Amino acid sequence: MKIVLTDINGQEKTIRKFKKLVLKEEEGVPAHTLLVRFHSEGEPLSEIAFMRFEDEGKIVFDGIVDTITEFYSEGNYYFEVFGRNRVSLLLDNEVMPAVYSNPTSEQIKEIFLKPYGFSDYVGGTSSYNGIFNVAKGKSPWDIIESFCKTCYETVPYCSPDNVIYFTGLPTGEKITFGKGFDIDFSEYRFDIQRHKIISSVKIKRSEAEDYSTEIFSQEADKRLIQRQRYLNASNTQFTPVFCAEKMLLNGINNSRNISLKCSGLLSDCLGAEASVSVFGRVIDNLKIYGLQINVSENQINTVVELRGNSSYVDT
Incomplete structure (x- = not known):
């Protein structure tokens, strides 16, 4: 595991020991971010332009440096470099x-x-x-x-x-989290966010029409949720009903959120389908939408964020 910093003159500096490293990736957020803090030992650091994070020869992050900070804390000098991937x-x-x-x-x-x-x-x-x-x-x-x-x-x-x-985040093989399964975890949190569920969508099919068509969610009705949205679908290439059903489905999927803390570095699994085995039951139809890799002097862990991944919605 190493960080390769490249300065404005093309000179590279390799960092293998970190005081702190945090890599964040989230589906739908184009710019993944990397923060690295390491001991400076008082020597000056030239202006860094690029940074790369490698693990066992594989590139985990390759990006542009946004900020470079030098500071002193508790008797030690540190440099902190923050950057975003090249999509920035x-x-x-x-x-x-x-x-x-x-x-x-x-x-x-x-x-x-x-x-x-x-x-x-x-x-x-x-x-x-x-x-x-x-x-x-x-x-x-x-x-x-x-x-x-x-x-x-x-x-x-x-x-x-x-x-x-262009086709969106690719999905890998399905992962089951839990003791005795693919990946174990030490911390677990499950949130049901009812405020994200939409109960109905009123659709405007064309510029000549008003919002006269309405699509309902039986799921929201069963859960006593009332939250209406309006959709102007007059300019889309997809059918208006399809767009409305997609809105309802996204609301249901985004309402189930699970956070797991796992030992080690997990990468290449953003977007993967997943399930979680906990308390003797299995929570299925999940998707990994966020990763936060944390590296310190004493430990490496990855916080995995999952949410619903149903492919249908009752309407």
């Missing part, structure tokens, strides 16, 4: 306003990915049907996200090796 380039830059007609996935890559060092993407050959407007103030990521939501019905994802997935 797509978040921090602004694109030129323009109008595109029926842009393809390949064109989106060439215009909005390639200039920032992203040479490849994973996806199909989907094209946007119609006029695609790029407004003033939009970032490359705003454009890519809008394109993917419309053409693939996904939120794009950037892998540790800097490949953009």
